[in-house]
Amino acid sequence: MQIGIRLDPDSRVPFYRQLYLRLREMIVSGELRAGERLPPSRQLAGRLGLNRTTVTAAYALLEAEGLIRGHVGRGSFVATGPALPALAWEKLLPPADLPPAPAPPGGPGLISFASSRPAEDLFPLEDLRRSAEEVLAGPDAAAILQLGSPLGYPPLRQYLAAEARKRGLLRDGDDVIVTSGCQQALDLLARVLVRPGDAVLVEDPVYPGLKNVFLRAGARVAGVPVGPGGIDLDELGRLLGRLRPRLVAVTPDFQNPTGATLEVHARQSLLRMVREAGAVLIENDIYGELRYDGAAQPPMKRLDESGDTVLVSSFSKAGFPGLRVGWVIAPKLLVARLAEAKQAADLHTDHLSQAVLLRFAESGRLAAHRERVRAAGAERLRALLGALEKHFPKGTFYSRPQGGMNVWVRLPGGLDAAGLLPRALAEGVAYLPGAYFEVSRRDPCALRLSFAGLPAERIRRGVEILGRLLRNELRHARGGEGYEPAPALV
Amino acid sequence: MQIGIRLDPDSRVPFYRQLYLRLREMIVSGELRAGERLPPSRQLAGRLGLNRTTVTAAYALLEAEGLIRGHVGRGSFVATGPALPALAWEKLLPPADLPPAPAPPGGPGLISFASSRPAEDLFPLEDLRRSAEEVLAGPDAAAILQLGSPLGYPPLRQYLAAEARKRGLLRDGDDVIVTSGCQQALDLLARVLVRPGDAVLVEDPVYPGLKNVFLRAGARVAGVPVGPGGIDLDELGRLLGRLRPRLVAVTPDFQNPTGATLEVHARQSLLRMVREAGAVLIENDIYGELRYDGAAQPPMKRLDESGDTVLVSSFSKAGFPGLRVGWVIAPKLLVARLAEAKQAADLHTDHLSQAVLLRFAESGRLAAHRERVRAAGAERLRALLGALEKHFPKGTFYSRPQGGMNVWVRLPGGLDAAGLLPRALAEGVAYLPGAYFEVSRRDPCALRLSFAGLPAERIRRGVEILGRLLRNELRHARGGEGYEPAPALV
Numbered sequence: 001m002q003i004g005i006r007l008d009p010d011s012r013v014p015f016y017r018q019l020y021l022r023l024r025e026m027i028v029s030g031e032l033r034a035g036e037r038l039p040p041s042r043q044l045a046g047r048l049g050l051n052r053t054t055v056t057a058a059y060a061l062l063e064a065e066g067l068i069r070g071h072v073g074r075g076s077f078v079a080t081g082p083a084l085p086a087l088a089w090e091k092l093l094p095p096a097d098l099p100p101a102p103a104p105p106g107g108p109g110l111i112s113f114a115s116s117r118p119a120e121d122l123f124p125l126e127d128l129r130r131s132a133e134e135v136l137a138g139p140d141a142a143a144i145l146q147l148g149s150p151l152g153y154p155p156l157r158q159y160l161a162a163e164a165r166k167r168g169l170l171r172d173g174d175d176v177i178v179t180s181g182c183q184q185a186l187d188l189l190a191r192v193l194v195r196p197g198d199a200v201l202v203e204d205p206v207y208p209g210l211k212n213v214f215l216r217a218g219a220r221v222a223g224v225p226v227g228p229g230g231i232d233l234d235e236l237g238r239l240l241g242r243l244r245p246r247l248v249a250v251t252p253d254f255q256n257p258t259g260a261t262l263e264v265h266a267r268q269s270l271l272r273m274v275r276e277a278g279a280v281l282i283e284n285d286i287y288g289e290l291r292y293d294g295a296a297q298p299p300m301k302r303l304d305e306s307g308d309t310v311l312v313s314s315f316s317k318a319g320f321p322g323l324r325v326g327w328v329i330a331p332k333l334l335v336a337r338l339a340e341a342k343q344a345a346d347l348h349t350d351h352l353s354q355a356v357l358l359r360f361a362e363s364g365r366l367a368a369h370r371e372r373v374r375a376a377g378a379e380r381l382r383a384l385l386g387a388l389e390k391h392f393p394k395g396t397f398y399s400r401p402q403g404g405m406n407v408w409v410r411l412p413g414g415l416d417a418a419g420l421l422p423r424a425l426a427e428g429v430a431y432l433p434g435a436y437f438e439v440s441r442r443d444p445c446a447l448r449l450s451f452a453g454l455p456a457e458r459i460r461r462g463v464e465i466l467g468r469l470l471r472n473e474l475r476h477a478r479g480g481e482g483y484e485p486a487p488a489l490v
Numbered sequence: 491m492q493i494g495i496r497l498d499p500d501s502r503v504p505f506y507r508q509l510y511l512r513l514r515e516m517i518v519s520g521e522l523r524a525g526e527r528l529p530p531s532r533q534l535a536g537r538l539g540l541n542r543t544t545v546t547a548a549y550a551l552l553e554a555e556g557l558i559r560g561h562v563g564r565g566s567f568v569a570t571g572p573a574l575p576a577l578a579w580e581k582l583l584p585p586a587d588l589p590p591a592p593a594p595p596g597g598p599g600l601i602s603f604a605s606s607r608p609a610e611d612l613f614p615l616e617d618l619r620r621s622a623e624e625v626l627a628g629p630d631a632a633a634i635l636q637l638g639s640p641l642g643y644p645p646l647r648q649y650l651a652a653e654a655r656k657r658g659l660l661r662d663g664d665d666v667i668v669t670s671g672c673q674q675a676l677d678l679l680a681r682v683l684v685r686p687g688d689a690v691l692v693e694d695p696v697y698p699g700l701k702n703v704f705l706r707a708g709a710r711v712a713g714v715p716v717g718p719g720g721i722d723l724d725e726l727g728r729l730l731g732r733l734r735p736r737l738v739a740v741t742p743d744f745q746n747p748t749g750a751t752l753e754v755h756a757r758q759s760l761l762r763m764v765r766e767a768g769a770v771l772i773e774n775d776i777y778g779e780l781r782y783d784g785a786a787q788p789p790m791k792r793l794d795e796s797g798d799t800v801l802v803s804s805f806s807k808a809g810f811p812g813l814r815v816g817w818v819i820a821p822k823l824l825v826a827r828l829a830e831a832k833q834a835a836d837l838h839t840d841h842l843s844q845a846v847l848l849r850f851a852e853s854g855r856l857a858a859h860r861e862r863v864r865a866a867g868a869e870r871l872r873a874l875l876g877a878l879e880k881h882f883p884k885g886t887f888y889s890r891p892q893g894g895m896n897v898w899v900r901l902p903g904g905l906d907a908a909g910l911l912p913r914a915l916a917e918g919v920a921y922l923p924g925a926y927f928e929v930s931r932r933d934p935c936a937l938r939l940s941f942a943g944l945p946a947e948r949i950r951r952g953v954e955i956l957g958r959l960l961r962n963e964l965r966h967a968r969g970g971e972g973y974e975p976a977p978a979l980v
Contacts, residue, residue, distance in 0.1 A: 021785065028754075028788045030658035034795065066758055084765040086796040089823045092683065092736075092770065120632040128635070129626040132842075136619040142610040145618070145810035168520035180670055180814075184836040191706075193582065212834050216681075246582075268556055275574040280582065295511065298518045305524065306576040320635040322841035324670075333579045344702050346674040350840040351812035352622075 007048060015050055016057035023058060027067050027078055038068060038076040111462035112430040113449040116207075116256055116405045117321055120453070122376055124369050128320070131359040135352075144351045150343040151335075152178025152327070153354040159362065164329050168302040169311060175335035177342065178349045181324040182286050183209055185312040186249070188345065189328070190217040192337045193280060199243035201279075203231055205408075205437030205446070207256040210249060210284070219247075223439025226255060228399055230262035233269055240277040247280045252300060254287040254404025257437045257448040261402055267300050275306070285313040286326075289370060290452075291403035292378035307331060315357050317405065318370045323353040376452075377403070383456035384449060384463065391467025393474055405452035410434075410445045413474050417447040424469060429462045497538060505540055506547035513548060517557050517568055528558060528566040601952035602920040603939040606697075606746055606895045607811055610943070612866055614859050618810070621849040625842075634841045640833040641825075642668025642817070643844040649851065654819055658792040659801060665825035667832065668839045671814040672776050673699055675802040676739070678835065679818070680707040682827045683770060689733035691769075693721055695898075695927030695936070697746040700739060700774070709737075713929025716745060718889055720752035723759055730767040737770045742790060744777040744894025747927045747938040751892055757790050765796070775803040776816075779860060780942075781893035782868035797821060805847050807895065808860045813843040866942075867893070873946035874939060874953065881957025883964055895942035900924075900935045903964050907937040914959060919952045 007018045026032045039047070041055040048055075059076055062068040070076045135144065144153070151157060157176050164170035179185040186209075194200060196218030202211055204223020214221050222239055225232045231250060239245070250270065252262040262270065274281045283300045301311040314326030328338060342348065360366050384407055388398050395412030411417060418433035434446025451459055497508045516522045529537070531545040538545075549566055552558040560566045625634065634643070641647060647666050654660035669675040676699075684690060686708030692701055694713020704711050712729055715722045721740060729735070740760065742752040752760065764771045773790045791801040804816030818828060832838065850856050874897055878888050885902030901907060908923035924936025941949055 024785060028786045030656065030792065033658070065754055067754065084762060084794060084796045084798075085768075087765070087768070087770060087798040087821075089798075089821055093823065093827050094682070094685070115637065117637050120636055123632050123635050125626060125631050125635075129623065129631075132622045132626060133619065136615060136622060141615050141619075142613050143812075145613050145615075145812045146610055147605065147607050147811040166520065168523070180836040180840070183834070187835050192584070195584070209834070209837070216831075216834050264555055264557065272574060275577070278575075278577070280577060295514060296518050302520065304574060306574045308574070308577040308579075321637040322633075322635040324836060324838070324840045331577075331579055333583065337583050341706075344673070344699070344706050345677050345835065346670040346814060347699070348814070350670070350814045350843050352843050352846065353840050356842065 005048065007050075016054045016061075019048075019050070019055065019058040020061045023062055024065075024067060027062070032078050034078050036078045038078070040075055110425075110428055110430055111454065111458050111465070113451065113454070113459075113462060114430045114432050115453060116448075116450040117453050118317060118319075118373060118405075119376060119380075119455075121455070122369075122372055123320065124365065124372075127363075127365040127369065128356070128360060131363065131365065132352075132356045134363075135355045135359050140355065144355045146351075148348045148351050150177075150339045150348050152176070152349060153351055153358070156325075156354045156358040159358055160327055160329075164311075167299075169299060170329050171307040173307050173331055174329055175332045177328050177330075177335050177338050178354060179312075179314075179326045179328060179338075179342065180346065180349045181316055181321075182284065182312050182314040182326040183213070184324075184342075184345070184349075185314070185326050185328045186210060186213045186282070186284075188338045188341045189247075189282060189310065189312070190214050190219070191341045191345075192334070193247055194219045195246075198247070199245040201236070201239055201243070201245045201248045202439060203250065203255055203258075204439035204441055205257055205434060205443065206439055207251075208436060211439055214247075214249075221439060223441060225441065226258045226260050228258075228260055230255065230260045230266055231270065233266060233273065236270065237273055240273060240279065244277065245279050247282060248274045249282040249284060250300075251284040251287065253285065253297065254290060254401050254406070256287070256404070257406050257432075257434075258408040259399045259401025259404055259406050260408075261294075261297060264297050264303075267297065267303055271300050271304055271309070275304075275308070280308070280310060282310045282312060285311055286317055287404040288313065289318040290374065290377055290405070292374060292381055294402040301329065310334065315361075315366075318373050319357065319360075319366065323357060325349060325353050325357050377405070380451045380454065380456055380459055381407075383459045384451045387460045387463035387467075391464045393467070393471050396470075405450050407449045407451060408434075409447050409449055410443070411447070411470060412445075413477055414445065415470060415473055415477075416444045418444065420469065420473065424466060427465050427469060429465050431466075495538065497540075506544045506551075509538075509540070509545065509548040510551045513552055514555075514557060517552070522568050524568050526568045528568070530565055600915075600918055600920055601944065601948050601955070603941065603944070603949075603952060604920045604922050605943060606938075606940040607943050608807060608809075608863060608895075609866060609870075609945075611945070612859075612862055613810065614855065614862075617853075617855040617859065618846065618850060621853065621855065622842075622846045624853075625845045625849050630845065634845045636841075638838045638841050640667075640829045640838050642666070642839060643841055643848070646815075646844045646848040649848055650817055650819075654801075657789075659789060660819050661797040663797050663821050664819055665822045667818050667820075667825050667828050668844060669802075669804075669816045669818060669832065670836065670839045671806060671811075672774065672802050672804040672816040673703070674814075674832075674835070674839075675804070675816050675818045676700055676703045676772070676774075678828045678831045679737075679772060679800065679802070680704050680709070681831045681835075682824070683737055684709050685736075688737070689735040691726070691729055691733070691735045691738045692929060693740065693745055693748075694929035694931055695747055695924060695933065696929055697741075698926060701929055704737075704739075711929060713931060715931065716748045716750050718748075718750055720745065720750045720756055721760065723756060723763070726760065727763055730763060730769065734767065735769050737772060738764045739772040739774060740790075741774040741776065743775065743787065744780060744891050744896070746777070746894070747896050747922075747924075748898040749889045749891025749894050749896050750898075751784075751787060754787050754793075757787065757793055761790050761794055761799070765794075765798070770798070770800060772800045772802060775801055776807055777894040778803065779808040780864065780867055780895070782864060782871055784892040791819065800824065805851075805856075808863055809847065809850075809856065813847060815839060815843050815847050867895070870941045870944065870946055870949055871897075873949045874941045877950045877953035877957075881954045883957070883961050886960075895940050897939045897941060898924075899937050899939055900933070901937070901960060902935075903967055904935065905960060905963055905967070906934050908934065910959065910963065914956060917955050917959060919955050921956075 045052040045055045194217040200214040200219040203226045301309040310330040397410040399408040535542040535545045684707040690704040690709040791799040800820040887900040889898040
C-alpha cells in the first residue's frame with residue numbers, strides 16, 4: 001500500500017497526532033478501504049523519517065477508536081466494522097399486493113401505442129428555455145430557490161385561481177393547492193379522505209395509477225362500467241346504493257383508456273346521484289384541454305352549485321409531463337387538510353418548475369403550444385381512426401373520442417389482446433392490453449392505442465401491421481369456416 | 491344583457507342551430523353566468539333580425555339540455571345547476587391529530603432564527619441559470635420534459651451512485667432512488683415499512699417533519715433523548731428491548747434541532763444495537779456535507795458491512811431547498827418497493843430540477859457553492875456562539891455544533907421559551923420554542939436558533955436583543971433575591 005502522507009514539521013500539532021488525523025481522514029473518506037492492511041509501523045516510520053513509537057502511537061489512537069484492528073503477527077487492518085446480523089428484507093417488506101406495471105416497451109424502430117403522453121417533437125424547447133431564463137434572471141429567483149409553501153408558489157396559485165374563477169371553476173368557498181402532478185393530487189386526496197375499508201368507485205376500465213392510489217390507501221375499489229357515452233349511470237346507482245362509497249372518481253372528458261366523454265345531461269345526473277349518496281366527487285380534468293372535435297361540455301365542478309366537487313388537473317398532458325405540476329380546486333376546509341398531508345409528503349412542489357410553468361403560461365407561450373398540441377392531436381386521431389377503419393378486421397369495435405390521447409379497441413372473434421402482444425412486439429408494434437386497465441370486469445379482447453405521441457405516418461404504419469396480424473389470426477382461428485363477428489360488448 | 495352574437499348567413503347550419511351553439515358555448519365557457527337572464531325571445535329576434543320562432547327553437551334546445559330554465563312570465567335563465575345537498579366536510583375529514591406548524595414569522599426587519607434553511611444571499615444565481623440553460627439547450631432536453639422513471643432521471647441516478655460508491659456508501663447489493671427531497675424519502679420509507687401500530691424510534695427533540703411522517707403512518711413514535719454527544723445509547727437500548735421497534739431514524743451529523751453529532755464509537759454501538767434488535771436503521775444524512783469544524787465521522791451506512799442501513803440525503807441544505815431533489819440508498823429489494831410507492835405517490839421526481847442539479851454538480855459548480863456555504867456557515871456559527879457567550883445570562887446551556895444550521899439553547903431560571911416568544915417578536919427577533927420539537931419529553935426552557943440564513947451582523951444583533959430580554963426577565967423573576975442557575979438538563 002502506498003500512503004500519500006506529508007507531515008508538517010512547522011506545525012504545532014505533534015507528529016503522532018498529524019499522522020493519526022491524516023490516516024483517520026483516509027479511512028473515513030473511504031480512501032483506505034475496510035479490510036485493507038496498513039504498513040507495518042517500522043516500515044512506515046522509516047518511510048516518513050519518524051520514530052517507530054510515533055507511528056505506534058497514531059495506530060493506537062485509531063485502534064482505540066475502532067477504526068483499525070491489530071492482529072498479532074499479521075499487522076493492522078482497516079476495521080471492517082462490526083459483523084452485523086443482516087436484516088431479512090423479505091420478511092420486513094409487506095407482500096407486493098399489486099401487479100407490477102408492464103415494462104415500457106422500447107427499442108429503436110418500435111411503433112409504440114403504449115404510453116398516453118404528448119409528442120416530444122412538439123415540445124417548444126426554445127420557449128421553455130426562454131421561460132426558465134426569465135425566471136432565473138427575474139427578481140424572484142432567490143425566493144424560488146428557497147423553501148416554499150405546501151400550498152404552492154404564491155404567484156402560480158394566484159394565476160391558477162384567477163383562471164379557474166374566469167371559467168366558473170372556483171367559488172368563494174374554494175381554494176387551490178399545487179401538487180406534484182395529478183398523480184399526487186389523487187394520492188393526497190386518498191390520504192386525507194380514505195380510511196381502510198372505505199369503498200371507492202372508479203371507472204372500469206381505468207388508468208391503473210388512479211385505481212392503485214385507492215387500493216394502497218386500503219380502500220375497497222369497485223369499477224363502474226364505461227361505455228362510449230361515459231360511465232354507466234344505472235350501474236353507478238346500484239353501486240352507490242350497495243357500497244355507500246366515500247368517494248367517486250370520474251374523468252368526464254376523454255377518459256383514459258376509453259376516450260369516452262360524458263354529455264352534460266349525464267354529468268348533471270351523476271352529480272346529483274353522487275351527492276345524494278353523500279359521497280365526495282373527484283373530477284379528474286387532466287385531458288379536458290385536449291378537445292379536437294365537438295362541443296365542449298361544462299366541467300362538473302362548474303355545474304355543482306354547492307361547490308363541493310373536487311377538481312384535479314395538471315400541466316402534464318397539454319404541457320410537459322416531466323415537469324411535475326398539478327393542482328386541486330376544492331372547498332377551503334379540504335384544501336387545508338391536503339396542505340397538511342402535502343407538508344408531510346414532500347414539503348412542497350418543486351419551485352423551479354412551478355415558476356417556469358407560470359412564466360410559460362403568463363407569457364402566452366402555453367396557449368400557443370396548446371393550439372399546436374390540439375392541431376397535432378386532431379390530425380393523429382384522424383389518422384388512427386382512418387387506419388383502423390381501413391386495416392382492422394370487420395367486427396372490431398373502437399371508440400371515437402373527441403379529444404385526449406387514447407382509443408379503446410375491442411377485437412373480434414374472441415381474439416386475446418394480451419396473448420397477441422408478443423407477436424405484435426416481434427413485428428415492431430406495442431400497445432397495452434385491456435387487462436392492464438381492469439377493475440371489476442375482465443375484458444381480454446380489449447386493448448388501448450395511445451396516439452398522441454406518434455406522427456400520423458407511423459400511426460398508419462403501426463395500425464397496418466397490427467391489422468395484418470389480426471386478420472391472419474382470425475383466418476387461422478376459423479380455419480376456413482364461416483366467420484361470425486362477436487357481438488359488440490360495450 | 492348584451493350578447494355579442496354574429497350569425498353567418500352563408501353557413502349551411504340553420505340559424506336556430508347557430509344561435510343554439512353560440513349560446514351554449516357562452517354558457518359552457520362561463521361567459522354567461524349561472525342565474526343570468528337571457529333576453530326575451532322577441533327582443534333577441536328583433537335585434538338579430540330573425541323570426542321569433544328561430545330564437546324559441548334555440549332556447550328549447552338549451553332547455554332540453556338543462557343549460558337554461560324557463561320560468562313562465564319571468565323569462566329564461568342560465569341554469570344554476572341542480573340544487574345539490576352540500577357535503578358535511580367536518581364529518582368527512584378525519585380529526586386533525588397533529589398540532590399545526592407555527593406560521594413562519596415574517597415582517598420587514600425581523601431577525602428570524604426560526605427556519606433551518608440556507609442563506610439566500612449565497613445562492614449562485616448565475617451558475618444555476620447557466621446550468622438550466624445548458625440542460626435545456628442540450629441533447630436530452632426533450633427527454634427531460636417527457637415522462638420519466640419512478641427511480642429517477644437515469645443520468646442523475648448514475649451520478650449519485652458513482653459518488654456514493656466512491657465514498658463507500660453504496661455496495662453491490664444497493665441501489666439509488668431519487669425522491670422529491672428528504673421529506674419524501676422518509677414518507678416513502680414509512681409507507682413501505684411501517685404498518686399501523688408499529689413502534690418507531692426517533693431522536694428527542696427532533697425535526698417535527700420527521701416525527702409526523704411516522705405518526706401519519708399510524709406508528710407509535712417514541713423519542714430517544716439526545717445529549718451533546720448525540721442519542722442516549724442506554725435509553726436506546728431500553729426502548730429497543732421494550733418496544734421492539736420496526737424502524738429507528740437517526741441524524742448522526744448536526745442533528746436538527748440540537749446540532750449534536752455522534753462519535754464513531756457511538757455510531758458503531760448504535761448500529762449493532764439496532765441491528766441486533768432486528769430493526770431497520772434510517773440514517774438521515776441531510777446535514778452531513780455542512781461540517782465547519784472537527785474531524786469527519788464515517789456515515790453509519792459505510793460502517794455497516796451488512797449494507798442494510800438506509801441512507802437518505804438531498805441537495806437541499808448545501809444547495810437549494812426550493813428544488814425538491816433528494817435520494818435513498820438502500821438494498822435493492824427495498825428500493826424496488828420504494829419505486830412502487832413512488833409511482834403511486836407522484837409518478838416520478840420533477841425532471842427539470844433533477845437535470846439542472848446534475849449539471850450544477852457535474853460542472854463543479856456545486857462543489858464551489860458548497861465551499862462558500864461552508865465558509866459562511868462557519869462564520870455565522872462562530873458569530874452565534876460568540877454572541878451567546880457575551881449576551882446570554884449565566885446558566886444558559888447551548889450546544890456547540892461542528893456544522894449544520896442549528897444551535898439548541900436551554901434557558902436558565904426556569905424561563906419559558908414559548909411564553910417569551912411574543913415579547914421577542916415584539917422586539918423584532920424570532921426563534922422556535924423547544925415545544926415544537928418534542929417527542930416524548932417536555933422541555934419548556936428550550937429553544938432552537940437557526941443561524942445559517944442570517945449574516946453574522948444580524949446574528950449578533952438578534953442575540954443581543956434576546957440576551958437583554960432574558961436578563962430583564964430573570965431580574966424580574968428573582969425580584970432581587972439570590973439566583974441559582976438551574977442544573978444543566980442535557
